[in-house]
Amino acid sequence: MKIFNNLVITLVIVFGLLNGIMAFLGQNDLSVYFIVDAIAYLIITLLYVYLNPRARGALNAVSGVIFAGFLVIVAMKVIEILK
Amino acid sequence: MNNPYRLLGLVLSLSGAVLAPVFYFIVDSVALTGTAISEVILGITCIAIANARPYISPEAARLLLRTGMENTSALIEELGLTSRAVYLPSSMRGGKAQALVPLTEEGSLARARNSLPGRLIVRYGAGTEDMAIAITTPGSVSLELLESRPGPAPGEIESALNYLLHGVLDIAGGCRVDIEDQRVMITINDCRMGYEDIWFYRCLGSPVASIAAAIVAEATGSPVKVAEERTEKQKSLIALEIVPKD
Numbered sequence: 001m002k003i004f005n006n007l008v009i010t011l012v013i014v015f016g017l018l019n020g021i022m023a024f025l026g027q028n029d030l031s032v033y034f035i036v037d038a039i040a041y042l043i044i045t046l047l048y049v050y051l052n053p054r055a056r057g058a059l060n061a062v063s064g065v066i067f068a069g070f071l072v073i074v075a076m077k078v079i080e081i082l083k
Numbered sequence: 084m085n086n087p088y089r090l091l092g093l094v095l096s097l098s099g100a101v102l103a104p105v106f107y108f109i110v111d112s113v114a115l116t117g118t119a120i121s122e123v124i125l126g127i128t129c130i131a132i133a134n135a136r137p138y139i140s141p142e143a144a145r146l147l148l149r150t151g152m153e154n155t156s157a158l159i160e161e162l163g164l165t166s167r168a169v170y171l172p173s174s175m176r177g178g179k180a181q182a183l184v185p186l187t188e189e190g191s192l193a194r195a196r197n198s199l200p201g202r203l204i205v206r207y208g209a210g211t212e213d214m215a216i217a218i219t220t221p222g223s224v225s226l227e228l229l230e231s232r233p234g235p236a237p238g239e240i241e242s243a244l245n246y247l248l249h250g251v252l253d254i255a256g257g258c259r260v261d262i263e264d265q266r267v268m269i270t271i272n273d274c275r276m277g278y279e280d281i282w283f284y285r286c287l288g289s290p291v292a293s294i295a296a297a298i299v300a301e302a303t304g305s306p307v308k309v310a311e312e313r314t315e316k317q318k319s320l321i322a323l324e325i326v327p328k329d
Binding site: 001002003004007008011012015016019022023027028029030033034037041049050051052053054055057058059061062065066 | 088091107113114116117118120121124125127128129131132134135136228230245246249250251253
């Protein structure tokens with residue numbers, strides 16, 4: 001399926017670029033890598049609007065898990081700041 | 084394990100899951116650990132979309148399509164029908180979209196009643212020449228894949244076509260829809276089921292034209308005819324005519 005191939009290739013390129021840029025900038029916090037990748041993932045999967053309902057449902061489930069991880073990390077950071 | 088996405092997903096997820104702690108604790112590189120986590124995300128995505136692939140192979144789908152096409156071709160050729168099919172919205176066929184192939188050129192679908200009987204041979208008007216064969220086309224069946232009925236605006240028709248042709252069926256790239264008076268011009272990129280000069284296509288249009296005509300008929304609530312179909316510089320150009328009602 002060409003649209004699936006495009007989605008995977010887009011994610012590979014975007015993740016590669018983002019991780020490369022953050023490594024180049026000397027980012028040493030692992031949670032920042034995850035948050036940036038999570039935001040990129042959520043944006044890209046939202047932009048692919050022409051997926052069939054089953055693919056859309058499956059990607060929504062993955063997005064939900066990633067977003068939950070994102071919220072956990074943000075909550076931990078907020079707790080750290082408040083302490 | 085002949086699903087390539089599932090295999091790729093498993094390889095990426097497992098290798099990412101193994102490499103992430105190695106990079107973090109042993110190599111002590113946050114950048115590489117971040118890359119390994121991205122690998123896991125990609126792997127899970129590939130596994131998710133592997134389950135969204137169709138259950139039957141493209142060869143099996145082609146087999147079914149050819150069987151239907153050859154049977155319909157035989158019927159049309161045997162009856163000597165040379166008229167172009169007119170795609171009707173589901174409102175005119177008791178909730179099921181179909182195409183009518185007039186038995187003679189003299190009939191006029193502009194005189195068609197709003198609701199036609201659900202039979203193979205249909206009388207669509209008061210005149211003796213107003214007779215047609217009702218055929219279920221690839222376009223008619225594809226409407227069931229739409230999540231909602233599109234409106235008559237070009238943007239809505241374009242969105243429905245992109246969803247079906249590119250997202251669900253994967254038989255074309257993007258498309259553009261322009262509407263001028265009673266004429267709808269559709270430009271389709273990277274079409275993988277093009278026009279062939281065979282009786283079936285001359286009557287009903289190519290599968291892509293059939294899908295386009297069925298969607299436009301459903302969107303506008305009016306009968307639609309495939310007026311012209313040609314390929315130009317790797318783009319398929321389809322001209323549809325909305326049949327005005329008397």
